[in-house]
Amino acid sequence: MFRKYVSGLILLVAGLTIGWAALAAKAQQPPAPGQNAPAAHAYKPTPEDAARPNPMKFTENSVNRGKRVYSTQCAMCHGDTGTGNGDLAKDMNATPPDFTNPATLKDRTDGELFAIIGAGSGVMPAQGDRMKDYHKWDAINYLRFISGRVPAKSTPDEFDPDHPTVVMQQQPK
Numbered sequence: 001m002f003r004k005y006v007s008g009l010i011l012l013v014a015g016l017t018i019g020w021a022a023l024a025a026k027a028q029q030p031p032a033p034g035q036n037a038p039a040a041h042a043y044k045p046t047p048e049d050a051a052r053p054n055p056m057k058f059t060e061n062s063v064n065r066g067k068r069v070y071s072t073q074c075a076m077c078h079g080d081t082g083t084g085n086g087d088l089a090k091d092m093n094a095t096p097p098d099f100t101n102p103a104t105l106k107d108r109t110d111g112e113l114f115a116i117i118g119a120g121s122g123v124m125p126a127q128g129d130r131m132k133d134y135h136k137w138d139a140i141n142y143l144r145f146i147s148g149r150v151p152a153k154s155t156p157d158e159f160d161p162d163h164p165t166v167v168m169q170q171q172p173k
């Protein structure tokens, strides 16, 4: 009688363990194709892309303009603060990287980011000619800012493409 219970109990414990192991294995599986694993870029930046310099100085004005671009064009996926938890990304089952972690974009040059933003990546839409180039560069400066870098103070004579009556140095494309 007692032995019967014990063997029943052993079976139950074994069953639960197997079930749990199966669930854990499922949770660890990589996302199915089309579901976008992080860093699975559809676009591989070339050496020329990587070498392209950012014509927009890393200043407070540029970061502020970049923030406007980011809030309206990127935050729905990359999240309000850049951690990657935007509602649209959740709906699409996509997992954008955490831009607030300084390690995320550490090895990317501004030129590479410019190329990725222009070409799109996985579910991320290609900005190409849709967005002004200087807005892309400003958005990149904003990404550097949320990763922890401190922009230079803006000066009154700083180039401002959104208010071009302010004095200009050379105008970026």
Ligand code: HEC
Pocket: 036, 037, 038, 039, 040, 041, 042, 069, 070, 073, 074, 075, 076, 077, 078, 088, 089, 094, 095, 096, 097, 104, 105, 108, 113, 116, 117, 121, 122, 123, 124, 125, 127, 139, 140
């Ligand atoms: C529809 C959702 C979506 C939108 C909108 C979107 N992204 Fe993304 N983005 C992603 C996802 C998902 C990834 C990660 C997967 C990948 O790179 O293919 C990503 C990756 C990136 C990367 C690559 C980071 C790396 O690993 O090097 C950059 C940079 C980036 N996004 C910037 C932007 C900027 C700037 C905007 C706005 C102009 C934007 N994204 C808009 C979904 C989006």
